[in-house]
Amino acid sequence: MPYTEKDKILMNVQKPTRYTGGELNSVKKDKNAVDCRFGFCFPDVYEIAMSNLGMKILYHVLNERPDTYCERVFAPWVDMEAEMRKRGMKLFALETGDEVTDFDILGFTLGYELSYSNVLNMLDLAGIPLLEKDRDENFPIICGGGLCAYNAEPIAEIFDFFMLGEGEESICQITEEYIKWKKDGKKCKKDYLRAIARLDGIYVPSFYDVEYNDDNTIKSITPNEECAKPKIRKTIMKDFDKAYAPETLIVPFGEVVHDRVMLEVFRGCIRGCRFCEAGYAYRPKRERSEKKLSYLADKLLCASGYDEISLSSLSTSDYSQLPELTDNLLKITEEKKIGLSLPSLRIDNFSLELMDKVQKVRKSGITFAPEAGTQRMRDVINKNITEEDVLASSKMLFEGGWTNVKLYFMIGLPSETEDDILGIADLSQKVLGEYFSIPKEKRAKNINITTSTSSFVPKPFTAFQWAKQDSRADIVKKQDILKKAITQKQIRYIWHDNKTSYLEGVFARGDRRLLPAIAEAVKNGCKFDSWDEQFKFDEWLKAFKKCGIDADWYLRERSYDEILPWEHIDIGITKEFFVRENEKAKRAQTTPNCSEKCSGCGMKSFGAGVCCE
Ligand code: SF4
Known part of the structure; x- marks a missing residue:
């Protein structure tokens, strides 16, 4: 069989x-x-895309439907893209190799803000108007x-619609409506969008007008179609045990990231960490x-032949039937x-017995996330x-033979002082002290x-x-304080x-006026922004300037x-509730987790899960 154009390219990448x-x-x-060809698009490279849990579920949800064929479409790495552009090859799907313009629906997963440039680049490579x-x-x-769809306003004008919340059911509903519309002759795109805008969790950005005040803040967000709801509510799978799970x-x-x-094991989180969008969303x-x-x-x-299994959730030790x-699972x-x-x-309900059971042979590293160095900040x-939780768990680990501990913290948190920064160094040193407190022959x-900070x-x-995001200069100062304070080898x-945190901050709370700058940056080569070696910060700054956007403005307190x-x-x-939580944060007051109170x-209005127990 002669080599295809794609085969020839693959020899060079x-x-x-x-x-x-x-x-x-x-x-x-x-x-x-x-009746429907669906392209499941992930705006990052294969190894990342193939580790995405949403993709693993929705790919099979759609493919179990006889009327739909779902294929995967991932961002080609820069070498592949260069070859494709050189030869005029368009973005293609993995299963058939067909160009994505042959598809009926392309669904992008928006898991992190720094993938936005790849969405634009993929559409450009596909030859699809932005x-x-x-x-x-x-x-x-x-x-x-995906998570970023809750505020994907910076790229909203690209999308026909967003699916807000958990997609197992809504992806089928929008597909069924599409097939109806297609069989009806696909006369007018708006007819399809009007039909799905009535469904739960479907947000059609073009059905909402945004007006701005003279001070640049938003004056109003108004539906411009009768079918558009004033507020679009996310969807959830109420009975998660019965929700679709691929076999x-x-x-x-x-090798991929999660191989x-x-x-x-569960969805959602009981904890209520005040910074965590995933935990709340x-x-x-x-x-x-x-x-x-x-x-x-x-x-x-059995289906995969894998030799490793991992429990996935936001906080595995909160699973009520973990033992x-x-x-x-250990029997299997x-x-x-x-x-x-x-x-x-979690550090506070961590069990050495459990760790011993699962890491019998290889005592690989353990990551704890105290997130902040002082009790006030926590x-x-x-x-x-x-x-005490951190130190007791660390000591248990050291006594159990572990010697690799990663402590994860954040800096730049609201109301943070120099003492809170120094607290990170202090806590790390106390953890080290726990190790040395164990007799030499027993450790x-x-x-x-x-010690890692983001x-x-x-x-x-x-x-x-509503919080202000620290400027880059403030963050550098805080990092310098820590560099000096952490002295032990x-x-x-x-x-x-x-x-990258700066750009993430601009997009996370950004609005529709950012799109021209994103398009400009992509035109000048920005893509794969979460990859250090590809990130072109200067190009981003130039793009904001050229488009007359004061990006710092998006980091201000609201x-x-x-x-x-x-x-x-x-x-x-x-x-x-969020206002209450923010005010409690100012007083350093905590809120109990959902299982306690x-x-x-x-x-509760969803009538599901922990709210009804
Ligand atoms: S309604 Fe209560 S139990 Fe349910 S998620 Fe909110 S705080 Fe937790």
């Missing part, structure tokens, strides 16, 4: 299997025998979902039964010589862990503590959504680049009565 498709359990269907208003019925419908998974070619079976916490999880583990291991589940894993990992454990952010050698970025739908300090760009989106938590966040 790194990791060609990123682009071939054909992996074990990828779906092959007759594309001519379906703006929704420039695309008629002959182009694929472009939709988006198979694609086994990627080459293992991932078992989603995925509320309420809903669990999958231990019985169902053990069943799924067995199925997924039973790990005991059952020990028999089949499969590794079990438990990420996202109370401000509602972390609800104490220094393992080569202690290694990594810069706080205020996010929508959090108690800190056993503690390594690593910090996150403040330039007042409670300012209309926020996401004011028309309803995640189920009331504004009153309901704090009346508003989510």
